[in-house]
Amino acid sequence: xxxxxxxxxxxxxxxxxxxxxxxxxxxxxxxxxxxxxxxxxxxxxxxxxxxxxxxxxxxxxxxxxxxxxxxxxxxxxxxxxxxxxxxxxxxxxxxxxxxxxxxxxxxxxxxxxxxxxxxxxxxxxxxxxxxxxxxxxxxxxxxxxxxxxxxxxxxxxxxxxxxxxxxxxxxxxxxxxxxxxxxxxxxxxxxxxxxxxx
Amino acid sequence: xxxxxxxxxxxxxxxxxxxxxxxxxxxxxxxxxxxxxxxxxxxxxxxxxxxxxxxxxxxxxxxxxxxxxxxxxxxxxxxxxxxxxxxxxxxxxxxxxxxxxxxxxxxxxxxxxxxxxxxxxxxxxxxxxxxxxxxxxxxxxxxxxxxxxxxxxxxxxxxxxxxxxxxxxxxxxxxxxxxxxxxxxxxxxxxxxxxxxx
Numbered sequence: 234x235x236x237x238x239x240x241x242x243x244x245x246x247x248x249x250x251x252x253x254x255x256x257x258x259x260x261x262x263x264x265x266x267x268x269x270x271x272x273x274x275x276x277x278x279x280x281x282x283x284x285x286x287x288x289x290x291x292x293x294x295x296x297x298x299x300x301x302x303x304x305x306x307x308x309x310x311x312x313x314x315x316x317x318x319x320x321x322x323x324x325x326x327x328x329x330x331x332x333x334x335x336x337x338x339x340x341x342x343x344x345x346x347x348x349x350x351x352x353x354x355x356x357x358x359x360x361x362x363x364x365x366x367x368x369x370x371x372x373x374x375x376x377x378x379x380x381x382x383x384x385x386x387x388x389x390x391x392x393x394x395x396x397x398x399x400x401x402x403x404x405x406x407x408x409x410x411x412x413x414x415x416x417x418x419x420x421x422x423x424x425x426x427x428x429x430x431x
Numbered sequence: 432x433x434x435x436x437x438x439x440x441x442x443x444x445x446x447x448x449x450x451x452x453x454x455x456x457x458x459x460x461x462x463x464x465x466x467x468x469x470x471x472x473x474x475x476x477x478x479x480x481x482x483x484x485x486x487x488x489x490x491x492x493x494x495x496x497x498x499x500x501x502x503x504x505x506x507x508x509x510x511x512x513x514x515x516x517x518x519x520x521x522x523x524x525x526x527x528x529x530x531x532x533x534x535x536x537x538x539x540x541x542x543x544x545x546x547x548x549x550x551x552x553x554x555x556x557x558x559x560x561x562x563x564x565x566x567x568x569x570x571x572x573x574x575x576x577x578x579x580x581x582x583x584x585x586x587x588x589x590x591x592x593x594x595x596x597x598x599x600x601x602x603x604x605x606x607x608x609x610x611x612x613x614x615x616x617x618x619x620x621x622x623x624x625x626x627x628x629x
Contacts, residue, residue: 254543254544255456255543255544256454256456256457256540256544257457258453258454258456258457259454259455259456259457259544331543332542332543333539333542333543337539337598338539340598340599340601340602341531341535341536341539341540341598341601342454342539342540344530344531344601344602345452345453345529345530345531346452346453346454346457351602354602355602355603358599358602358603385607385611386611386614386615389596389599389607389608389611389612390592390611390612390615392595392599392608393592393595393596393598393599393608393611393612394588394591394592394595394612395595396595396598396599397535397590397591397592397593397594397595397596397597397598398587398591398595399595400535400538400539400591400594400595400598401538401556401587401590401591401594403538403539403542404538404542404549404552404553404556405553405556409583409587410587410590410591413583413584413587413588413591414587414588414591414592416584417584417588417619421615421619
């Protein structure tokens with residue numbers, strides 16, 4: 234990697250927690266300068282605008298977050314067990330990028346505002362849901378999941394309830410909501426989603 | 432109501448959508464002036480700071496939002512039916528204050544930032560959850576809800592999954608996630624929460 238590209242990646246990595254914690258408008262140039270140790274010119278030599286940097290920072294934060302949630306799932310053979318592990322990963326691996334879930338933060342921050350960030354968040358949501366839908370459909374095909382399960386609805390339910398629990402967790406700073414949602418999803422996956430063993 | 436108090440309430444009412452759509456940092460004085468039709472001095476004669484105005488605007492936005500979700504529930508005699516109507520109200524009455532759910536917005540906006548707003552959001556969450564917990568406990572007492580149901584966990588599940596679905600809805604601008612969560616909660620309430628009739 235060339236030196237310029239290295240610096241660019243370093244700026245993205247250090248800017249990500251700032252945007253994730255303070256939001257787009259709240260992330261001041263002075264915060265970004267402090268975090269990166271660079272002057273304004275040193276930062277904007279690598280990015281055309283604050284928006285361009287925020288978009289890269291979001292993509293980085295989301296990639297790291299999603300990776301923490303899914304990177305070890307492929308070793309689990311059964312799809313329902315894999316979904317349960319994904320829920321557990323979501324609940325337990327929270328601090329990847331300081332500030333909470335980048336998808337939730339950017340979705341709420343950008344839904345009425347910045348259209349570039351909104352599009353990145355939409356893409357992140359679509360990607361995550363597609364990943365879940367593929368997993369669920371494969372589980373139906375493998376007869377590990379009941380055939381009447383609607384893959385898109387189940388994926389949406391998992392994402393919505395976990396992201397909502399993150400909001401409650403961030404406000405209360407206790408795990409209660411995350412654990413309540415995890416217990417509910419686990420029980421639902423066992424009793425309504427898992428195909429009866431033959 | 433005295434003239435000064437009327438103006439104060441009018442400022443709160445007009446500032447609420449601005450803060451709800453743009454967040455605390457994103458709500459510029461120029462936006463607030465445009466919305467209220469007042470000069471800076473005319474606004475800050477009634478509030479000690481932007482923070483004080485934002486806090487009042489949040490309380491107003493939340494009061495209106497919660498009221499829309501619950502105001503007609505008392506006419507429904509059975510507790511499980513009342514919970515199902517609350518879920519339906521949440522899904523259907525979304526546009527009370529432009530910008531989405533004030534609780535979700537302010538929670539995400541303030542969780543790493545403004546401590547006054549964070550405290551208001553915490554209080555709103557606690558109040559809403561207490562309302563749900565009381566309703567569920569009364570339902571258990573009335574033998575309309577199974578005695579093994581944990582009122583706090585059920586309240587948390589309802590709040591988390593609906594708020595998460597609002598995030599998805601706001602990003603996608605389709606009702607799909609809200610309807611998927613509603614269908615799931617309805618089915619759960621019928622099959623696992625409602626006490627079997629004697």
